[in-house]
Amino acid sequence: xxxxxxxxxxxxxxxxxxxxxxxxxxxxxxxxxxxxxxxxxxxxxxxxxxxxxxxxxxxxxxxxxxxxxxxxxxxxxxxxx
Amino acid sequence: xxxxxxxxxxxxxxxxxxxxxxxxxxxxxxxxxxxxxxxxxxxxxxxxxxxxxxxxxxxxxxxxxxxxxxxxxxxxxxxxxxxxxxxxxxxxxxxxxxxxxxxxxxxxxxxxxxxxxxxxxxxxxxxxxxxxxxxxxxxxxxxxxxxxxxxxxxxx
Numbered sequence: 001x002x003x004x005x006x007x008x009x010x011x012x013x014x015x016x017x018x019x020x021x022x023x024x025x026x027x028x029x030x031x032x033x034x035x036x037x038x039x040x041x042x043x044x045x046x047x048x049x050x051x052x053x054x055x056x057x058x059x060x061x062x063x064x065x066x067x068x069x070x071x072x073x074x075x076x077x078x079x080x081x
Numbered sequence: 082x083x084x085x086x087x088x089x090x091x092x093x094x095x096x097x098x099x100x101x102x103x104x105x106x107x108x109x110x111x112x113x114x115x116x117x118x119x120x121x122x123x124x125x126x127x128x129x130x131x132x133x134x135x136x137x138x139x140x141x142x143x144x145x146x147x148x149x150x151x152x153x154x155x156x157x158x159x160x161x162x163x164x165x166x167x168x169x170x171x172x173x174x175x176x177x178x179x180x181x182x183x184x185x186x187x188x189x190x191x192x193x194x195x196x197x198x199x200x201x202x203x204x205x206x207x208x209x210x211x212x213x214x215x216x217x218x219x220x221x222x223x224x225x226x227x228x229x230x231x232x233x234x235x236x237x
Contacts, residue, residue, distance in 0.1 A: 052110025058178035059139035
C-alpha cells in the first residue's frame with residue numbers, strides 16, 4: 001500500500017483521471033473531495049466491503065443452487081407450469 | 082467454457098443456450114470475475130443463471146430486480162452506465178443476484194449493486210446505486226411464515 005502525507009488543500013492523482021483532494025482535516029475526521037470520470041463509481045469503503053461479501057455469498061449460493069436456492073425459490077414462487 | 086459434462090448434469094440449462102458476457106472490470110471487490118455465461122432458469126421461473134467462467138466455483142442465480150421491486154430504477158447509476166455503449170438504458174438487461182442467508186433460510190436480492198448488461202455487445206458491469214437507499218439483502222420471500230406464496234406474489 002502506498003502511504004503518503006498530505007495537508008489540507010493538497011491532492012493526489014490516481015490513474016491520470018481521478019483526483020483526490022484533502023479539503024479539511026479536523027482531529028480524526030478528514031473531509032475529502034473526489035473528482036473522477038462519471039462512469040467510475042465512487043463510494044465508501046464500508047459499502048465496497050459489503051458488496052464484495054454479497055458477491056461471494058451470492059456466487060456460492062448459485063453454485064449449489066440445485067440443493068438450496070432453487071428448491072427454496074420453488075417453494076415461494078407461484079408456479080407458472 | 083462449459084463442458085459437455087456440465088450440460089449433461091444440468092438438463093435445465095442446456096449449454097447451447099448459454100450466452101457469453103464479458104464484465105471488463107470484473108465485479109465489485111472481485112475484479113477477476115470477468116467472463117460469464119448467461120443461461121435460462123428452470124421453465125416457468127423468472128430467474129436465470131450467470132455462471133462465472135473465470136472462477137468455476139462461482140455461479141449466480143439472478144432475476145430482473147423489477148420482479149422484487151416493481152418500481153426499481155437505475156437512475157442513480159445512469160452515469161456509471163456510460164461505458165456500456167447502450168443507446169438507451171431501457172435496452173439493458175438488468176439483473177440482481179440472489180443469496181440465501183439465515184435460519185430458516187431466506188432468499189435475499191442485492192438491489193444495491195445490480196448487474197447491467199448490454200445484450201448487443203455482450204458486455205456487463207456491476208453498478209452501485211450508492212445513494213438510492215436500496216439494500217444488498219432485500220428479502221424476496223418469507224418461506225418460514227407460510228411457504229410464502231403471498232409474500233412473493235406481493236413482490237412480483
